[in-house]
Structures are given as C-alpha cells and as structure tokens.
Amino acid sequence: MHTRECLVSAPGKAILHGEHAVVHGKVALAVSLNLRTYLRLQSTSDAKVCINLPNIDTFLSWEITTLQPLLTGCEAQGDLKQELDADFLKRLRAFTGISDDSTDTRSMAVLAFLYMYLSVFAEAESLASITVSVWSELPTGAGLGSSAAYNVCLAAALLSARGIISSPLTTQQESARWSKEEMELINRWAFMGEKIIHGNPSGVDNAVGTWGCFLRYHEGNITPLNGVPVLRILLTNTKVPRSTKVLVSGVKDKINKFPSVMKPVLESVDAVSRTCEQILTEMSTHGPSAEHYDILEELIDINQHHLSVMGVGHSSLDTLCRITLARGLHSKLTGAGGGGCGITLLRPETDASVIQSTAEELQACGFDCWETSIGAPGVQQHSSDSLKQDILKILNSY
Incomplete structure (x- = not known):
C-alpha cells in the first residue's frame, strides 16, 4: 500500500x-x-x-x-x-x-x-x-x-x-x-x-x-x-421511470417510418449542439454576457421541442417547462426523456426568491429539485x- x-x-x-x-x-x-x-x-x-x-x-x-x-x-x-x-x-x-x-x-x-x-x-x-x-x-x-x-x-x-x-x-x-x-x-x-x-x-x-x-x-x-464558465441550473428529477432502451428504439422506429420528416429534425438538433458549442466558446474567450444567456435559453427551448417531436417527451416534463417558463426560466429534458430528469438554466441575475418558489412548486408536484451547477x-x-x-x-x- x-x-x-x-x-x-x-x-x-x-x-x-x-x-x-x-x-x-x-x-x-x-x-x-x-x-x-x-x-x-x-x-x-x-x-x-x-x-x-x-x-x-x-x-x-x-x-x-x-x-x-x-x-x-x-x-x-x-x-x-x-x-x-x-x-x-x-x-x-x-x-x-x-x-x-x-x-x-x-x-x-x-x-x-x-x-x-x-x-x-x-x-x-x-x-x-x-x-x-x-x-x-x-x-x-x-x-x-x-x-x-x-x-x-x-x-x-x-x-x-x-x-x-x-x-x-x-x-x-x-x-x-x-x-x-x-x-x-x-x-x-x-x-x-x-x-x-x-x-x-x-x-x-x-x-x-x-x-x-x-x-x-x-x-x-x-x-x-x-475555459467555459460554470453555469447555474435547477436540476429536476420527475421520478417518472422510463426505459432508455425502449425510448432509443422508439426514436429509431420513427426515423425509419418518416425519414424525410425526422432526418431534418436530427440535423437541426446537431445544429443546436454546434451553435451552443460556439456560444460556450465565446463565453470562455470573452466572458459571459446577457446576449449569450439569451441564446442559450432559446436553444434550450428549441431542443426541447425537437425532443418532443422525437417522441421522448412526457407530461411531467411539460409540467416542468410550464412551471419554470411562468417565471421566465427555460427548461429541457436531459438524457433519455420519457420522464427522468430536466435542467433549467439560471441566469446570473436570477433572484434567489424566484429559484426558491420554483423549486417549491416543482416539489409540490412530487419532483425532486436541486439548485446546482454544470461545468x-x-x-x-x-x-x-x-x-x-x-x-x-x-x-x-x-
């Protein structure tokens, strides 16, 4: 030893x-x-x-x-x-x-x-x-x-x-x-x-x-x-069980059934990832700005809609997005979807009382909720x- x-x-x-x-x-x-x-x-x-x-x-x-x-x-x-x-x-x-x-x-x-x-x-x-x-x-x-x-x-x-x-x-x-x-x-x-x-x-x-x-x-x-700065988030676990294998298989089936519809969706998701990467790189080079956060929020909304189109959304995730958006916050699922977890971006100026009230309402829905960070x-x-x-x-x- x-x-x-x-x-x-x-x-x-x-x-x-x-x-x-x-x-x-x-x-x-x-x-x-x-x-x-x-x-x-x-x-x-x-x-x-x-x-x-x-x-x-x-x-x-x-x-x-x-x-x-x-x-x-x-x-x-x-x-x-x-x-x-x-x-x-x-x-x-x-x-x-x-x-x-x-x-x-x-x-x-x-x-x-x-x-x-x-x-x-x-x-x-x-x-x-x-x-x-x-x-x-x-x-x-x-x-x-x-x-x-x-x-x-x-x-x-x-x-x-x-x-x-x-x-x-x-x-x-x-x-x-x-x-x-x-x-x-x-x-x-x-x-x-x-x-x-x-x-x-x-x-x-x-x-x-x-x-x-x-x-x-x-x-x-x-x-x-x-060099990307740490970003604050709310992490929410809906506690809705799901099978990653079944969800992945469902997306594949939808692509095979509607290739002309679904392949552009995948290309758009790819563009979201690449655009987000570009913004994160800019934030690491020049420091974060309000405009950067505006774009990150828009990309979150766009990608959440993409994931719903893929068939991996869930009513619990819709609830998460509705509750957070009512307070000016933007959320998306993270991972396989079909329930599971979601992330909500918190801007630097987001007031602590807003975060607390959001977390309390999400917990009242039976969800687990943590204020944490990514990066x-x-x-x-x-x-x-x-x-x-x-x-x-x-x-x-x-």
Missing part, C-alpha cells in the same frame, strides 16, 4: 444538447454536474476487504484469504486491456452468487468493485487490506452518471493506493487533480467498470466524471471544451479539511 488513506470525489453528468441524435451520428454536449460521489479508502490491518455503500444499503466484507484464489489465471493489470476478462468476471459472479442475467444496482456495484480491486492488486506481493466507503449526492437510476462517478472514484482511489498513479495532494492543498496521463488511466479503468455495469457504454459518462466541465461527443470522439471539475483528491463535515462524518462512520 502506497497510501494509508485516500479521499476522492467525481461529478455526475447531464446532457446539455444532442441526446438521441448522438445515437445517429450527431454532436452531443455532455456536462459535469456539481453533485458528486465521494469515496474514502482506508488501509486496515484486519486482513479483510470491506465495501460500504450506504446509498444502496450495501455493506460487505471478505477475508483476503478467500479472495486470493480468485486471482489464479487473472492477467496482470500492467497493460490495461480494452476488453473485460470474461473468464475472470465469470469467476467473480460464481464467487458472489450473482447470476449472469442480474443487473440490479447493488450486484453490479459489487462486481465492479471486486473486478477493479483484484485486477489492480493482482501483481502486488499480497492483496491489500482496505475499507472503501462511498456516499453520493446523485440519485441512482436517474440518468445522471451515478455509476460512472462511482467507477471513476474507485479507479482513482485503487490506483493511488497501489502506487500506479501518484497522490497529487500536497500538505498545502485542499484538493488536487492528477496529470493528464494519470487521468487517462483513471478514465480507462472507470470505463471497464462501466462495461461491467452497463455492458456496452459509450464512454461519455466516465469521461465526464474524469475530466469534468464540458465535453463534445461525436461518433466516439470526446473533446473537452476548455464542475472532474475527479479530485481531497484533504480531510476540504470536505464538508457532514460528508466526512458519513464516510468516517463505516
């Missing part, structure tokens, strides 16, 4: 523009949410490995002696492969009793942890005795990148503990980030965790969790947009002093 304790965090994610169209080769803009997942890794001397996930009521521990045999035939981590070790994953499923068709949050989180922990320490003289506690501000299953934030935190903490990446935090700093090369390694490991949980992820969620801020995604290529930094290491006392208390209680 190269560190006795490690405190890290990673942000959630939202899609600003381009959801659904991105599946058909168009540009999407992904953004980090300033709602974070926090992880504490502590070295112990009890010859056990413990994982505590209070958000999903999961508290497990294993004797190191029972985990060691699982490494037989496990390939060393030195050159991280792009594909999962299927045989190793099969052994982990058998060991934990998690069936091949199980996809519940708890089982997938445990599998991802064990896969990463054992792979990272495969070449060590012995498996490390550690306790890992994770707590998140992000709701699970809401399309806000909660699993990716979890995997990014796991990757950063385990790689740091093993000494594969540095501990960037100095005694004078409250938080610090790793080098570009180390961040790329964290991202690759987190992507492996995402594959365990989701099967065939795009890589966008873990990239946002690693790099943070604003990212452009187009046909598999992810490009950071540098937050990616994965970070923290000192104990830099974490809020309530968060540190939670992490230290396990």
Whole structure:
C-alpha cells in the first residue's frame, strides 16, 4: 500500500444538447454536474476487504484469504486491456452468487468493485487490506452518471493506493487533480467498470466524471471544451421511470417510418449542439454576457421541442417547462426523456426568491429539485479539511 488513506470525489453528468441524435451520428454536449460521489479508502490491518455503500444499503466484507484464489489465471493489470476478462468476471459472479442475467444496482456495484480491486492488486506481493466507503449526492437510476462517478472514484482511489498513479495532494492543498496521463488511466479503468455495469457504454459518462466541465461527443470522439464558465441550473428529477432502451428504439422506429420528416429534425438538433458549442466558446474567450444567456435559453427551448417531436417527451416534463417558463426560466429534458430528469438554466441575475418558489412548486408536484451547477471539475483528491463535515462524518462512520 502506497497510501494509508485516500479521499476522492467525481461529478455526475447531464446532457446539455444532442441526446438521441448522438445515437445517429450527431454532436452531443455532455456536462459535469456539481453533485458528486465521494469515496474514502482506508488501509486496515484486519486482513479483510470491506465495501460500504450506504446509498444502496450495501455493506460487505471478505477475508483476503478467500479472495486470493480468485486471482489464479487473472492477467496482470500492467497493460490495461480494452476488453473485460470474461473468464475472470465469470469467476467473480460464481464467487458472489450473482447470476449472469442480474443487473440490479447493488450486484453490479459489487462486481465492479471486486473486478477493479483484484485486477489492480493482482501483481502486488499480497492483496491489500482496505475499507472503501462511498456516499453520493446523485440519485441512482436517474440518468445522471451515478455509476460512472462511482467507477471513476474507485479507479482513482485503487490506483493511488497501489502506487500506479501518484497522490497529487500536497500538505498545502485542499484538493488536487492528477496529470493528464494519470487521468487517462483513471478514465480507462472507470470505463471497464462501466462495461461491467452497463455492458456496452459509450464512454461519455466516465469521461465526464474524469475530466469534468464540458465535453463534445461525436461518433466516439470526446473533446473537452476548455475555459467555459460554470453555469447555474435547477436540476429536476420527475421520478417518472422510463426505459432508455425502449425510448432509443422508439426514436429509431420513427426515423425509419418518416425519414424525410425526422432526418431534418436530427440535423437541426446537431445544429443546436454546434451553435451552443460556439456560444460556450465565446463565453470562455470573452466572458459571459446577457446576449449569450439569451441564446442559450432559446436553444434550450428549441431542443426541447425537437425532443418532443422525437417522441421522448412526457407530461411531467411539460409540467416542468410550464412551471419554470411562468417565471421566465427555460427548461429541457436531459438524457433519455420519457420522464427522468430536466435542467433549467439560471441566469446570473436570477433572484434567489424566484429559484426558491420554483423549486417549491416543482416539489409540490412530487419532483425532486436541486439548485446546482454544470461545468464542475472532474475527479479530485481531497484533504480531510476540504470536505464538508457532514460528508466526512458519513464516510468516517463505516
């Protein structure tokens, strides 16, 4: 073990523009949410490995002696492969009793942890005795990148503990980030965790969790947009369940049925994403202005109408847009739609009383609502002093 304790965090994610169209080769803009997942890794001397996930009521521990045999035939981590070790994953499923068709949050989180922990320490003289506690501000299953934030935190903490990446935090700093090369390694490991949980992820969620801020995604290529100012938002979870797979399939069916109608819609969504990218770049170069916010609000309205045309709107999202627009605020769904979450842009001059009354009315509809921001930094290491006392208390209680 190269560190006795490690405190890290990673942000959630939202899609600003381009959801659904991105599946058909168009540009999407992904953004980090300033709602974070926090992880504490502590070295112990009890010859056990413990994982505590209070958000999903999961508290497990294993004797190191029972985990060691699982490494037989496990390939060393030195050159991280792009594909999962299927045989190793099969052994982990058998060991934990998690069936091949199980996809519940708890089982997938445990599998991802064990896969990463054992792979990272495969070449060590012995498996490390550690306790890992994770707590998140992000709701699970809401399309806000909660699993990716979890995997990014796991990757950063385990790689740091093993000494594969540095501990960037100095005694004078409250938080610090790793080098570009180390961040790329964290991202690759987190992507492996995402594959365990989701099967065939795009890589966008873990990239946002690693790099943070604003990212452009187009046909598999992810490009950071540098220097864009943080934007305040209201994030609303309608709590209406939906199936991303069904919604994506529905959009595809509509495109096949009405190609001459729907293909121009996709082109228009692409233009919205590209125009927004241009405005964000201008804001990073010249600073934000009222005119910039005017355009961002118009683009939000336009894209929300596009998404309704695609068939991924919902009455709950209509309610969100109606309530916010009555106060001069502009909203759109984020993610798959059909319910789920929406974002509302807040201008710098938006009065606190307006935000409060809006949130209260949305909560009265049965929605969850947070005032937060987009463009937050990616994965970070923290000192104990830099974490809020309530968060540190939670992490230290396990």
